[in-house]
Amino acid sequence: ADFFKTLEEKSDGGKLRGDYSSCDERYVVKQDWAAYTPEQHALWRRLYQRQAKLVPDRACEMFIESLDKLDAAGEIPRLDRTTEALYKATGWELVAVPGLIPDLTFFEHLAERRFPVTVWLRDPDEFDYIVEPDIFHDFFGHVPLLFNPVFADHLQQFGKGGIKALNLDALKYLARLYWYTVEFGLIESPHGLRAYGAGILSSGGEIEYCLTSPTPRRIALDAERIMRTLYKIDSYQETYFVIRDYQQLFDATAPDFTPMYERLKKQDALPANSLLPGEVNIPPKVRSD
Ligand code: HBI
Numbered sequence: 001a002d003f004f005k006t007l008e009e010k011s012d013g014g015k016l017r018g019d020y021s022s023c024d025e026r027y028v029v030k031q032d033w034a035a036y037t038p039e040q041h042a043l044w045r046r047l048y049q050r051q052a053k054l055v056p057d058r059a060c061e062m063f064i065e066s067l068d069k070l071d072a073a074g075e076i077p078r079l080d081r082t083t084e085a086l087y088k089a090t091g092w093e094l095v096a097v098p099g100l101i102p103d104l105t106f107f108e109h110l111a112e113r114r115f116p117v118t119v120w121l122r123d124p125d126e127f128d129y130i131v132e133p134d135i136f137h138d139f140f141g142h143v144p145l146l147f148n149p150v151f152a153d154h155l156q157q158f159g160k161g162g163i164k165a166l167n168l169d170a171l172k173y174l175a176r177l178y179w180y181t182v183e184f185g186l187i188e189s190p191h192g193l194r195a196y197g198a199g200i201l202s203s204g205g206e207i208e209y210c211l212t213s214p215t216p217r218r219i220a221l222d223a224e225r226i227m228r229t230l231y232k233i234d235s236y237q238e239t240y241f242v243i244r245d246y247q248q249l250f251d252a253t254a255p256d257f258t259p260m261y262e263r264l265k266k267q268d269a270l271p272a273n274s275l276l277p278g279e280v281n282i283p284p285k286v287r288s289d
């Protein structure tokens, strides 16, 4: 799940993937849909088919319903077409970007209900693993939940919180919250544990691991606890945080985090595999098949 290197990490040495030569000051580009090759559409179909097979029983209901509506199984989607449907549902738009964009720009887009989607698709030898988000991760993983009104409002709020966190020199705390919720979150559903995090839902292996493996910890959502917790970018997660519903997520990101950041700055971070006294480790889902 190592697709989250920040621009900062990349700035010394590593070159970002993607063509940044034609983007505007908000890092927006035109999705040159005609430029995708038949081989790329075929790779998209293979990625989509594998993932769509894994989704029933493992993804939250809302994700499965939206995915069906998106009708994106056959070819790399045209972002402007999806925007039409999405805008009607929750007032969100998709904007095409060349790849990773600066934190502030990313949060500004979210705060204005625009979700940045990377335009390039991974190479065939990256079928199971990519280092930076590509269009399959961004679209398949993130877009379906943007059709959920509560989640959609939460993500906008998150964008506003991100801008504030940058000003308070607290980005790393909010980045952890994003990581453990939007990217790797689990939800307790009437049918048992399900995934809603985009990093999980776009992954061929972690989507089963996160629900049924006895190895990782599964802990009820607690924003301050998450913000203290380091995360792994090059392996499956050692801890997942579980929500009851999206309202809980919305409420957890609603408060002014300023006092929390002050407390966090005086504390050491927790390793990714911590289980603190009093914390309940939620048991994995048992497969009947
Ligand atoms: N850029 N395209 C893109 N996608 C991201 O998910 C992203 C980004 N830039 C910054 C960023 N994420 C992170 O800093 C925040 O999610 C915390």
Ligand code: FE
Pocket: 133, 137, 138, 141, 142, 183, 198, 199
């Ligand atoms: Fe993502």
